[in-house]
Structure formats: C-alpha cells, structure tokens
Amino acid sequence: MAETEDIFLRAKHRTFSGLTEDVEHEWTGPFCFIQAADPQLGLMKAWKDGDCDGGGEEWAEEVELTKQAVEAVNQLSPRPKFMVLCGDLVHAMPGTPFREGQERDLKGALKGTDPSIPLVFVSGNHDLGNTPTPATVEQYCSAWGDDYFSFWVGGVLCLVLNSQLFYDASACPQLKEAQEIWLEEQLSRASSSSSTEPKPKHVLVFQHIPLYLKSPDEEEDYFNLQRGIRQILLDRFKRAGVKAVFSGHYHRNAGGCHGGLDMVVSSAIGCQLGEDTHGVRVVVVTADDVIHRYYSLELLRARGVDEELKKLLQA
Numbered sequence: 001m002a003e004t005e006d007i008f009l010r011a012k013h014r015t016f017s018g019l020t021e022d023v024e025h026e027w028t029g030p031f032c033f034i035q036a037a038d039p040q041l042g043l044m045k046a047w048k049d050g051d052c053d054g055g056g057e058e059w060a061e062e063v064e065l066t067k068q069a070v071e072a073v074n075q076l077s078p079r080p081k082f083m084v085l086c087g088d089l090v091h092a093m094p095g096t097p098f099r100e101g102q103e104r105d106l107k108g109a110l111k112g113t114d115p116s117i118p119l120v121f122v123s124g125n126h127d128l129g130n131t132p133t134p135a136t137v138e139q140y141c142s143a144w145g146d147d148y149f150s151f152w153v154g155g156v157l158c159l160v161l162n163s164q165l166f167y168d169a170s171a172c173p174q175l176k177e178a179q180e181i182w183l184e185e186q187l188s189r190a191s192s193s194s195s196t197e198p199k200p201k202h203v204l205v206f207q208h209i210p211l212y213l214k215s216p217d218e219e220e221d222y223f224n225l226q227r228g229i230r231q232i233l234l235d236r237f238k239r240a241g242v243k244a245v246f247s248g249h250y251h252r253n254a255g256g257c258h259g260g261l262d263m264v265v266s267s268a269i270g271c272q273l274g275e276d277t278h279g280v281r282v283v284v285v286t287a288d289d290v291i292h293r294y295y296s297l298e299l300l301r302a303r304g305v306d307e308e309l310k311k312l313l314q315a
Helices: 002-018 042-051 060-074 097-112 134-144 171-189 229-237 296-305 307-314
Strands: 031-036 084-087 119-121 149-153 156-160 202-206 242-247 256-259 260-267 279-285 290-296
Touching: 002 119, 002 202, 042 060, 042 097, 042 171, 060 097, 060 260, 060 279, 060 296, 084 242, 119 156, 119 260, 156 171, 229 242, 242 279, 242 290, 296 307
Parallel strands: 031 084, 084 119, 156 202, 202 242, 242 260
Antiparallel strands: 031 279, 149 156, 256 260, 279 290
C-alpha cells in the first residue's frame, strides 16, 4: 500500500508541477495526449446484477482493463504529453462499502503508467456523490488531487472542472461559487489581448458530465447538463475561444461540433452501455486544430496510432 501511494503521489506531483513550468506556456510543435474516462471499478458487476445503486463487490475486470489501457499508452511513440481520466474513477459512492478497496486497486493499476506520462484526474458523480457536499469534495481532493485546476502544456491552456457543481451544488453552494469565480478569471485571462501572459494556442476543457450528447438544444437527462447551465457554459466557452470540451459519463461515444466548439464524449475504459468497446481517445494537437480518434484497447495495443495521426505529429 505504501509503495502504491508513493508512486501515485509522484504522478500527482508531476501533474501540478511538471506541466506548469514556464516552458510549457510556449508552443513548440504538435503533440498528443490521451483522454480516458470511467474506469469505474465495480460497475460491470453491478450492471450485470441490475443493482447499479450498489457499490459492486467485484472489480477485477476493470482493474485488468485499466492495466491494458496503461500498457497500450506506455508503448505509444511519440509519448503522450499526459493522460487524463475524465471522472467516475470508481463506482462506490462516498461513504459506501467497497470505496476504499476500489480506490486502492485503481491506484495500483495506474502505477504502471510510464513516469514520463503525467496523470490528470477529473472528478465524476460517483467520485463526489450525485449531490456533493464539502466533506465528499474534501475526500476526493485528499485521494486524487484538486477538483478543479488549470495547467499549461506545450502552449495549450487546459482547464479541469468539477461538473457536479454545475449539475447539483445544493449541498455546497459556496464551493460552486468559488469555482465560478475561478473559472471566470481563467476564461478572461485566456481571451484577454492585454494580458502579460502568453496567449494560449488553444484552450481545452475537461469535465465529467457532457454539455450535451448530440445537440446543444437536446432535452436534458441524466447524461447531460441541464439546458440552462449548458447554454451559459457554451456561451462562455465560445467567447473565451475554447476549442474543445472533453467528457465521459455516457459510457458511449457521442458529441458534436457547434459554433466552432467541439463537444467530445468518450466511452469508458470500464463498463460499456452501448455498442462501443473498452478504449481510450488519442488526441493530436496541432497549431491549427485538435484532432481526436477513439481506439479500442485491443487495437491500440496491437497496432498503435494510425499513420494519419503520426504524420500530423511529425509536421
């Protein structure tokens, strides 16, 4: 246990230190990163049993899938700049049985990640609870790092958000307000022409719950944000020049591009709720664009990234 924690904390340190050095503010050419989502240890057993309100007393399948994802990412060349996990790290809600074991075993599976690939964690509803409280947010931060933060990588500004504060902050309104103030500051600085800081080549957002699944005007349900907050965020992101929003939560691939803003919904490392396969998304960032492709774990391990994406990285 001590060894796992030690390696994990070093990975977390790289996320907040190694990626925020001044050199990362400068564009140095194309690079790639990995977006993954929903390892959600315990859901596969709970889904099979038809008891998704329970924590899921078995999670060996998700541990193995996470190890396969790590293996596939480690062998990529060139190496990804980082790997981000967009929420629902485990299935057991805060304060329920199996939570501690699921978190411990996920950290164990992730510790095989090559030290040159920092890990970035995003909070999901199962990580915080559907209605988060100050206590559940503090518990998450203690285990995985801040629930919202920014970092620069290769001239690109990345914003990690706590989407549960958009969805239902009724039990922690002060935390919601704090993120709102911080986010407005980040977006204003990113879009300001008078800022003394370098202007980012792109601005990317990572959160768990998608703004929408297919269309900005779709009806709201469990898998997207409510229409009111959705439209507010879309307008704010567009004004600030955000290029793409990456999310998970849906356990299927979805998304769309409207008004120049790409909404990317990636399926899960773990339990699949549709026709997609266990996988991760490879994202290539060029000076002019952000190109992404979802790969099954099996295909990525066997063949790596397509030549088309490799050529973009060599430009």
